[in-house]
Amino acid sequence: MRPVTHKPLLDTVLGRRQERPPIWIMRQAGRYLPEYRQTRTGAKDFLELCYTPDLAVEVTLQPLRRFDLDAAILFSDILVIPDALGQKVRFATGEGPLLEALDVKGIDALERGGALDHLAPVLETVRRLRAVLPAEKTLIGFCGAPWTVATYMLGGRGSPDQWVARKFALEHPEAFDKLIDILVATSIDYLVAQFEAGADVVQIFESWALNLDDTSFARQVMEPNRRIVEGVRQRVPNAPIIGFPRGAAGNLERYAAATGVNALGIDFATPLDFVRTQLPPDLPVQGNLDPLRLVVGGEAMESQVRAILSAFDNRPHIFNLGHGIVPETPIAHVERLVELVKRG
Numbered sequence: 459m460r461p462v463t464h465k466p467l468l469d470t471v472l473g474r475r476q477e478r479p480p481i482w483i484m485r486q487a488g489r490y491l492p493e494y495r496q497t498r499t500g501a502k503d504f505l506e507l508c509y510t511p512d513l514a515v516e517v518t519l520q521p522l523r524r525f526d527l528d529a530a531i532l533f534s535d536i537l538v539i540p541d542a543l544g545q546k547v548r549f550a551t552g553e554g555p556l557l558e559a560l561d562v563k564g565i566d567a568l569e570r571g572g573a574l575d576h577l578a579p580v581l582e583t584v585r586r587l588r589a590v591l592p593a594e595k596t597l598i599g600f601c602g603a604p605w606t607v608a609t610y611m612l613g614g615r616g617s618p619d620q621w622v623a624r625k626f627a628l629e630h631p632e633a634f635d636k637l638i639d640i641l642v643a644t645s646i647d648y649l650v651a652q653f654e655a656g657a658d659v660v661q662i663f664e665s666w667a668l669n670l671d672d673t674s675f676a677r678q679v680m681e682p683n684r685r686i687v688e689g690v691r692q693r694v695p696n697a698p699i700i701g702f703p704r705g706a707a708g709n710l711e712r713y714a715a716a717t718g719v720n721a722l723g724i725d726f727a728t729p730l731d732f733v734r735t736q737l738p739p740d741l742p743v744q745g746n747l748d749p750l751r752l753v754v755g756g757e758a759m760e761s762q763v764r765a766i767l768s769a770f771d772n773r774p775h776i777f778n779l780g781h782g783i784v785p786e787t788p789i790a791h792v793e794r795l796v797e798l799v800k801r802g
């Protein structure tokens with residue numbers, strides 16, 4: 459049994475509704491902050507930033523110095539896993555991630571043995587964060603879900619429809635399942651190591667849970683996420699886990715039930731009424747403001763914040779965006795958002 463904590467965000471993940479919802483913001487450390495852009499120049503590229511604990515700790519803490527957020531999220535990226543498996547990953551400015559796309563042979567050639575050693579600097583960042591964070595702040599670790607990571611590994615880059623990976627999964631089922639098995643095993647080791655280093659909660663980012671039929675959703679999203687939750691909890695009993703299957707829509711309830719995650723991240727296209735009426739009333743939810751409303755601010759933001767607070771008022775709720783904050787976001791709007799959520 460984990461002790462009862464006084465971390466409002468962790469407590470909410472564990473099912474205890476708070477008087478006011480705790481808040482964090484996906485991608486809260488990032489380019490909308492001038493101090494992030496400044497620190498970023500201290501590393502030769504984005505991955506070096508992720509692998510340099512001094513810099514990664516600094517950027518993780520930057521948003522908490524400005525805003526009264528309830529959690530810090532480890533600064534890293536979901537694509538450190540392919541990098542740790544020996545696939546070349548590059549972040550080209552303005553283009554997003556670029557990888558040397560895997561084929562069947564490339565999957566066989568992945569280097570599984572040294573992945574956790576490669577990720578040692580990220581785990582060191584978690585340890586240092588644990589040591590400096592105030593007791594009431596929740597430390598969130600994370601990984602990408604196997605399917606989402608596989609879309610980048612197979613496609614070589616982000617794509618609006620994940621065509622390459624969806625086709626590969628159907629054309630080369632054995633190789634695809636092998637890749638998923640590797641990602642499941644590596645993600646379990648990585649998340650367990652994050653808990654051991656001091657993470658309170660982890661989030662599994664399934665950013666591409668859309669565009670899949672029933673059968674593919676079960677095989678590519680639900681089953682790998684379920685195996686990760688089970689595998690982590692075998693080694694970290696009762697590990698608190700947030701699942702964020704972006705775009706899962708009508709599959710949300712099934713995803714929550716099948717995977718056993720403690721809390722469910724809700725994207726901004728999911729109707730509030732659907733969450734209110736179709737998901738179990740005691741299931742903690744996280745979300746779901748459209749990041750564009752935070753860019754625009756004013757009534758466009760405030761009316762929707764009130765609608766979200768009211769829709770989720772009677773259940774455990776963590777306030778968040780429905781996807782990551784974007785670089786165009788004015789800092790004053792983030793200040794206002796936090797104030798609205800915390801004080802109404």
Ligand code: CP3
Pocket residue numbers: 483484485486487488489498504531532533534535536537549553554555600616663665782
């Ligand atoms: O939330 C946080 O503050 C923690 C850090 C974090 C980053 N990426 C930092 C980052 C987290 C949790 C992620 C997750 C991530 N990375 C996801 C899942 C969430 C989502 O957005 O759907 C995905 C799909 C990725 C892959 C990725 N990394 C992409 C597509 C990009 C390019 C897009 C962009 O904004 O440039 C990245 C780069 C990235 N990851 C940046 C940051 C701060 C920007 C890099 C820079 O400074 O240039």
